[in-house]
Amino acid sequence: MLYFQRSKHLKIVFCVVLFVSHFGYGQNADKIKLSQFIATVEQQFDVKFSYASQDVSDIFIKAPQYELTLQQVIEYLNVKTLLNFQILDNRYVTVSKTDKQISVCAQVFAAEDKQPLFGASIYIKNSQTGTVTDDQGYFELKTIPVESVITLSYLGYKDVELNAVDLFLGNPSCKSIFLEENSEQLNQVVITKFLTNGIQKLVDGSTVLNTKTFGILPGLTDPDVLQSIQALPGIESVNESIANINVRGGTNDQNLILWDGIKMYHSGHFFGLISAYNPNLTEKVTVTKNGTSSEFSDGVSSTIDMRTKNTLTNKFSGGFGANLISADAFLEIPLAKDLELHISGRRSFTDVFKTFTYNNYFDRSFQDSDIRTQRETSGDIDTSSDFKFYDYTAKLLFNLGDKHKFRANFIEINNDLVYTEQVVNTSGETQSKSSNLSQKNKGFGAQWQANWTNAFITKFNAYYSKYNVDAQDYNVDSDQLLTQANEVLETGFKLNTHYKFSKDVTFLNGYQFNETGILNETAVTVPSYFKIKKDVLRNHALYSQLELNTAETFLRAGIRLNYFEKFHRFLVEPRLNIRQKLVGALSLKLGGEFKNQSATQIVDFQDDFLGVEKRRWILANEESIPISQSKQSSLGVEWNKMHFNMGVAGFYKNVKGITASNQGFYNNFQYLSAIGEYSSRGLEFLVNKTANKYSTWLSYTYSVNEYRFETFEPSVFSNNVDIRHSVSLAFNYDILEHLKISVGGMWRSGLPYTKPVEGNETIQSGNNIYVNYDTPNSENLDEFKRVDVSLSYKFQMSSSVNASLKAGVLNVTNSKNIINRYYKIDPDDSNKTIEVNNTSLRLTPNMSFRVLF
Structure with a gap:
């Protein structure tokens, strides 16, 4: 009971009032209205509370279970409510918001x-x-x-x-x-916290990265979506490049990359070391290796489907940040009740200020280019180079009632490099020449979703994508200008219908049309040479699939019918994805798919300046370049209980219709034309334990990846990306509530390479001398090993502004990993060769600071 400094009679009266009102002190723990409590205290202590009725009308409070003075009552109210109570004098108490x-x-x-x-x-x-x-x-x-x-x-x-x-x-x-x-979701989560916060595994075996809640991964300072997926078993980057992600032995051009339904032909800044997609508005990324939905095709290795924020918030918000390479910002701007604009932008500052991180990235990117060669052998030639990149996105969101949603998107990604040579001629004049390289990808998209009934939904998506690589290489000594261009123009649209027969059964039907045009151009001034080639291909597709999703069984069976106008050719692609719960926490997984791909990249070593322009997109012609076709199957089991997940899966993949020119051979097949195939088979294992304060995982992949080219001798040999063993281990821990650390490492077998014939290293053909390579890919580089670490701290700058500070170090042990080896003719002795080794990133720190409001 309250302690009164008045008569004993008043104390008894107040106790009765408390009891009758059911908020009495002592053992009564029920809550009462704050306004009622205040009225009683006013009567009790003969004081007056000054407050706005709306501030206290919906607030309840639990009565204390011990005797209090008036001062103690005020202190109690300040602790138990969100209001500020202050005694002005012995008569008045003020109440205000806090x-x-x-x-x-x-x-x-x-x-x-x-x-x-x-x-x-x-x-x-x-x-x-x-x-x-x-x-x-x-x-x-x-x-x-x-x-x-x-x-x-x-x-x-x-x-x-x-x-x-x-x-x-x-x-x-x-x-x-x-x-x-x-109702828009046609799948369900099997593992909610997979590897780290913000990564989930779906029942169909695909993996989802949610950047809103993304945790921390070793070495990363930002939730780089394309770097993060490399933590998954079966996904590697043999040269540490985002532009070269290898899924179950495939090449990077065999990954279908979608950004809000727009097909993208470019994935990385810094020519592959940094993801080109800003994670602040890229809300969800779904990665599928096998058992793909029938609505997707044109990527025989994997599908990487990125989606930006799609919900109107009706609140102005945003953020900005910077690391040691670039700075970025994003805004979500309400324009009306049902209309909103999301924008983001990022730009490097490396053309103005160069950090240690930039220097490491630059040396890694251009170690096998004219820049590095000239830097090492320039002599009387002064060289300089400036590199910058930027990207920006915009998305307009409009809801027409509850049933119709309209979205419009734009994205642009750009990399620019200017390389300058200065030389003093015999007359004492300084000549200055520049070489330039520009790599861009623009995309426009529009989507309309209509919820006609609770069971029937239609989705329409249309897009335009344009990719360009333009390079100009000027050689001061020979006064020769080499110009190269590669352009991809693609337009397409897709119509999906979703019908729910019941809670567990969904039926998808759709139609897709794509028109792809690709241009390749090469021009040389001395001697004069010009070549241009344009191709266009139109593709129609009908697809259908049935999905059953119960607590025990997931079954998705579909089929896709593709028609290529130019070749009058049909391709039928069945798809199957099954997950069956067996006993307790044990489940069986089975997947299979047929897929095709009509646009691939070739590697042209003859016109190589900066290493980027040598990779060019081309279209299938069904003669020298066939449509690539893949067949893939996988079978595995998974055990998931008490936040402990363990899974093992065997897989087999065969891809036909590859060409020697798109594999990047460094051997006797380097300049030959041939059509072949590759097959990859292996085993993927992952064990993952998560808890509120930590997560840890160990993954292991064993695979055998082999080429088959019937016109080559030998016809069967190891694939360029044949990594037999790959191990990844990581541990994340919350040191404090807002302080997290992540430590991890990877080890994998060395890549195959080809040596020259010992004692007969070169061979002459006419006036040309070539490296005389031995048996293709019969040797292996030393194993690759790297340890990374990251630290993340989040804090509040004010009540509405939050911030984070992150630090990461790639290759903490500064291991010198050789990721590629080839040979070239010794300019001083044409009978000998020089070994060229490309190395991975050395010890590379990075930091980022981010503010959200």
Whole structure:
């Protein structure tokens, strides 16, 4: 009971009032209205509270269980409410709103079956503060601003936004929140926290990266989506380049890359070392290695489907940040109630200020180019180079009621390099010549989704994509200008219909049209030479699939019919994806698919200046360049219980219709034309343990990857990207609530390479001398090994502004890894060769600072 400094009679009266009102002190723990509590205290202590009625109308408070003075009552109210109580004098007490920080808690359940949702993403809007729910669906957020808006997100369910105050006030215990199933989602999550926060594994075997809640991976300072997927078994980059991601033994051009439905022909800045896609608006990335949906084709190795934020928030927000290479910013701008604009931009500052990180990246990117050669052998020639990159995106979101959504997108990615040579001629004059390289990819897209009924949805997508590489190489000594261009123009549209027969059965049907035009041009001034080639290919596709998704069984069976106008050719592609729960936590997985690809890259070593322009996109002609076709199957088992996941899968992939020119041979087949195939077979193993404060994983891939070219001798030999053994190990730990560390390493077998014939290293053909290579890919480089580490710290700059500071180091041990080896003729002795080794990144630190508001 309260302690009164008045008569004993008043004390008894007040006790009766408390008891009758059911908010009495002592053992009564029920909550009462704050306004009622204030009225009683006013009568008790003969004081007057000054407040606005709307500030206290919805607030409840639990009565203390011990005796208090008036001062103690005020202190109690300041702790237990989100208001500021202050005694002015012995007569008046003021009540006002406050900007204090609070702690909140809740439990998250599925609305349908009332089961708790483990791994649901909880984050404060426009900040990097967040957490995930535990196995009971429970979460806590401590010391957050009172005006915070909390977003609850779980794949396959509709997002929910709540004011933090709603989770703090008016509830005797933590609030229960029920998420409703999202009818747009046709899949479900099997593993909610896979490897680290923000990575989930779906029932069809695909992996989803959610950049909103992305955690931390070794060596990374930003959630680089194309770097992050390399943590998955079966996905490698044999030369550390995003522009060369190898999925189950495939080449990079065999990966279908989509950005909001727009097909992209370019993936990396810094000519492959940094992802070209800004993660701040790239909300979700889905990676599929096998068992692909029938709506996707044109990528015989994998599908990487990137999607930007697609929900209107009706709130102005954004952020900006920088690392030791570039700076970026993004904004989400409400234009009207149902209209919103999302924009982002990023630009390097390397043309103005060069950091240690930039120098390492530059040396790694251009070590096998004219820049490096001239730097080492320039003599009287002065050289300089300037490199910059930028990208920007824009997305317009418009909702026409609850049933129709319209979206329009734009993206541009650009890399520019200017290389200058200066030489003093015999007359004492200085001659200055520049060489330039530009690499761009632009894309426009539009989408319309209509929810005609709860069971029937249509989605229409149209896009335009343009890719350009333009290079000018001027040689001062010979006064020769070499100009090269590669251009891809693609337009396309897709119409999907989704019909839900029942809660568990969905039927997809669709039609897709693509028109792809590719230009290749080469021009030389001395001697005069000009060549240009243009090709156009139109492709029509009809596809259909049925999906069954129950608690025990997932089955997706589909078929795709492709028609190529130019060749009057049909290709039929069946697809199958099965996951069956066996006993307890054990599941069986089976996948298979046929796919095709009509645009591939060739590698032209003869006209090589900076290493980028030698890779050119070309179209199939069904003569010297056939349509590539793949067949793939996989079978595996997975055990998932108590946040412990272990899986093993065997796979087999065969790709026919590859050409010698698109493999980048450094051997006797380097300048030959031939059509062949490759087959990759192996085993993928992953064990992953996650908890609230840590996650750790170990992955291992064993594979055998071989070429078959019937016109070559030998006809069967190891693939250029044949990595027999690959191991990855990492450990993430939350040192403090906002301080995280990630340490990891990788080890893999060395790549194959070809040596010259010992004692007969060169061979002459006419006036030309070539390296006389021995048996192709019969030797292996030393193993590749690297250890990386990252540190992340998040903090609040104010009640509405959050920040993060991250640091990462790639190759902490400074290992010198050789990632490619070839030979060239010794200019001083044509009977001998010189060994050329391309090495990986050396010890490379990076830091980033980011602000969200």
